[in-house]
Amino acid sequence: MRTISFFALVFALVGCSKPEPINETHTGSIATGDSVLQTDNSLYDAYPFKAAEGMTITATMTSTEFDTYLHLIDSQGNQIAQNDDDATMGAGPGGAQTNSKIVFTAPSTGDYQIYANAFRAGETGNYTLTITTTAAAQ
Ligand SMILES: [Ca+2]
Ligand SMILES: [Ca+2]
Numbered sequence: 001m002r003t004i005s006f007f008a009l010v011f012a013l014v015g016c017s018k019p020e021p022i023n024e025t026h027t028g029s030i031a032t033g034d035s036v037l038q039t040d041n042s043l044y045d046a047y048p049f050k051a052a053e054g055m056t057i058t059a060t061m062t063s064t065e066f067d068t069y070l071h072l073i074d075s076q077g078n079q080i081a082q083n084d085d086d087a088t089m090g091a092g093p094g095g096a097q098t099n100s101k102i103v104f105t106a107p108s109t110g111d112y113q114i115y116a117n118a119f120r121a122g123e124t125g126n127y128t129l130t131i132t133t134t135a136a137a138q
Helices: 002-016
Strands: 023-030 043-051 056-062 068-073 079-083 100-105 110-118 125-134
Touching: 023 043, 023 110, 043 125, 056 068, 056 110, 068 100, 079 100, 110 125
Parallel strands: none
Antiparallel strands: 023 125, 043 110, 056 100, 056 125, 068 079, 068 110
């Protein structure tokens, strides 16, 4: 019983602590069977993470195989930022400026998701996604 109580306390404390900054790189692929965006039937992969109020959330998505698209989703499921093409992110397929970047300040502490998405329905291929959060200004 004592051991169970100890772990319950530890988990309670972890749950209350502010999210730490993250710096993640994911390699993935958009493929048949992935989640489907309701608005245009394009495919996406969802990446959940936590951020504290005031943190700067930066996400980048690059692919040489398809036109990337990024969405930032809050804990209520609302899209709070999006980007199709960012000219600073280098060339996508055919040398076109199709890669994506979002920079956004977290409006509250909680759960967020990045949707790594293809611009069009039917587009598939490999991609690299980064998600970073930097500490809020003190
Ligand atoms: Ca996928
Ligand atoms: Ca794009």
